[in-house]
């Protein structure tokens with residue numbers, strides 16, 4: 001009962017902090033905040049796909065882009081009402097995710113990474129070459145922030161929505177991760193044959209995880225489209241995908257807190273390195289990633305666990 | 318007719334470079350089991366090194382190119398020593414070095430940008446910008462160089478694997494690591510050598526490409542993707558597969574660019590589509606592997 | 611022929627598997643009754659593990675039928691065989707390394723889970739209650755095999771023998787009709803082997819049929835109700851432990867050679 005209460009208080013406190021930040025931050029900091037939340041939402045989902053289910057796919061940012069492009073095109077070009085456009089976007093991205101997941105499931109190990117990398121690159125190529133329909137290399141911009149229930153989704157409203165989206169993703173993946181489904185995922189990751197011997201349908205588990213996480217990436221992408229009312233193909237390229245992978249690995253793959261910590265850490269790093277490293281923050285990311293993989297295989301969160309254990313010896317159970 | 322011959326030359330030229338990139342993957346993958354995405358950045362580094370040796374220091378072409386390749390080979394071997402070997406010795410899963418090398422992709426690339434800048438740097442071609450007159454067509458000199466050098470390199474690697482005791486040792490390690498180790502093959506040496514060799518081969522592709530397109534810090538990823546597509550198309554296993562894959566890929570790409578009624582930008586998607594198609598329909602490629610991979 | 615006089619649970623007929631030119635399992639027949647411990651012995655490479663893999667669906671048989679209470683299960687994929695109540699251990703311990711001991715057991719309980727995926731995703735009370743009930747069952751099972759103190763341990767912290775017990779406990783968590791044990795006593799100290807023998811007896815006493823591959827005759831003979839002997843893929847004897855240890859073909863093919871080598 002105590003643990004449950006503590007968890008509830010934790011969630012409420014988190015929600016309160018995010019709400020307070022949404023209502024107070026302005027200008028540059030507001031921009032940083034909402035992009036950070038969107039990236040963290042992606043990181044939590046990617047961590048489930050990669051850290052929990054062990055799928056090394058490079059298509060997460062592509063689905064983010066699919067969500068952003070689809071909602072923009074459906075609502076501006078086809079003039080669909082926002083809820084309709086949103087549902088259609090989710091349906092479309094789930095369908096695409098299934099179309100990638102079912103054949104990719106037959107591939108072994110790192111070949112999934114390559115097939116999904118090719119898919120992600122193709123997405124960028126198609127968006128760049130899509131002419132007026134996709135806005136080509138310039139992307140789509142200048143469309144209006146949507147209005148729901150009379151509230152314009154901009155400024156603090158938008159940040160509240162993104163905060164809720166992040167918390168909902170975190171809560172969903174936390175619940176899933178704790179449940180039999182999360183255990184089945186981790187079993188499939190650790191030893192697919194042994195998992196099957198326990199009755200886990202390996203193919204179905206993999207396909208379900210990929211479809212769910214990819215669709216939720218597309219949902220985050222829908223929100224992204226209205227962060228600046230601007231979508232551009234190069235935002236969804238392979239560099240962003242690598243950084244997302246680095247975030248999860250540096251924070252600690254397979255742990256929700258790890259994904260969030262890694263995301264905040266890498267996201268904020270350039271702010272502090274600032275002029276010192278200039279545009280070469282990617283170099284810092286790469287070096288950090290290599291060093292963490294070599295010396296902290298469980299990431300920052302693993303280090304934290306070790307410290308916490310040392311400070312507070314485990315009570316007798 | 319002239320048209321077709323020119324097309325054939327451009328296919329051989331691009332195919333040679335793609336085949337070299339595929340081979341760079343293979344040389345590392347076979348003995349170590351590591352899919353190494355950093356091959357593209359090795360090509361980048363070598364082409365920047367050639368900017369230094371040929372453009373800045375004005376060395377004669379052959380010593381300059383060899384020096385650039387030696388540099389990148391040393392970087393390959395050092396990377397293996399510093400990041401891959403400790404993980405293998407620690408008994409980490411094979412995914413760990415693969416991910417570390419993914420991190421190294423970014424490290425190499427950004428370091429190259431830091432050292433050489435983000436602009437295009439021209440590299441002087443070894444035999445100038447002239448053309449060789451071959452009756453119906455005149456081949457650009459650099460195309461001839463690319464075809465000749467990549468052909469020699471591919472044939473040389475093939476001969477190494479098929480005809481020398483060292484090459485046999487590589488094959489033995491690829492087929493059964495443990496047994497090869499017991500037979501007295503020095504696994505560490507093979508791993509270091511495979512990284513150095515892979516870097517030199519990818520570097521050759523970079524040095525050949527540089528005079529055509531200039532050296533640029535982002536040139537690695539497209540090469541890495543094309544090399545991988547060629548590898549998958551040809552089949553992960555043999556030098557012949559790399560060559561065939563490189564040529565098939567180049568042929569598809571050039572034919573689409575020339576004849577297909579689509580915007581030329583879509584041609585970039587051809588290797589991606591071909592790779593996906595082969596992964597799904599024929600994952601063993603055109604020429605299957607030999608032994609276990 | 612049956613050791614316990616129970617109903618026949620598993621019927622294997624004409625089972626065959628070849629790998630290239632090698633006939634690993636050659637026209638094997640046997641029955642397994644309710645609550646029975648059936649031993650399978652045979653020299654190295656006799657086809658014991660392959661037989662298990664065929665039953666468990668990890669490999670596809672070239673010929674033959676495997677019936678679980680009159681339902682044909684040959685050709686089903688591994689997870690469907692497990693779902694029908696046949697769970698296995700592996701000859702070499704294969705714990706899920708990224709999970710603690712308790713979580714490993716809960717994966718074993720996969721076939722008992724009734725909560726729907728969306729209930730799990732939303733953390734609905736029904737799903738949480740089921741989870742808590744399974745966790746309680748897992749703690750009991752851990753106590754039963756003697757790992758009661760290790761619920762929260764990392765699997766890497768377990769000794770080899772404890773790893774074996776974990777394999778047993780994980781399979782047991784699925785409340786199977788049949789458990790397949792592949793050389794569970796190999797590599798154990800005699801004390802550990804004795805404890806494991808007790809656990810296996812306890813499993814049979816719960817009414818679970820046990821198919822037990824074992825090399826070590828001293829471990830197997832007191833435990834098994836009946837023994838099938840394989841040699842080069844084929845069944846060469848089938849009977850009570852006492853009967854098969856008198857069978858000349860067995861002594862020649864297995865006991866003689868093995869005892870000679872081990873002496």
Ligand SMILES: Nc1ncnc2c1ncn2[C@@H]1O[C@H](COP(=O)(O)OP(=O)(O)OP(=O)(O)O)[C@@H](O)[C@H]1O
Pocket residue numbers: 629632634652653654655656657658659660661701
């Ligand atoms: N996947 C496989 N591919 C090829 N041959 C195999 C395969 N699995 C087993 N074999 C061969 O089939 C034969 C039977 O092997 P199996 O593992 O069933 O023997 P076993 O009776 O379990 O032996 P052990 O006592 O050593 O565990 C052996 O010769 C083995 O080499």
Ligand SMILES: [Mg+2]
Pocket residue numbers: 658659660701792
């Ligand atoms: Mg065996």
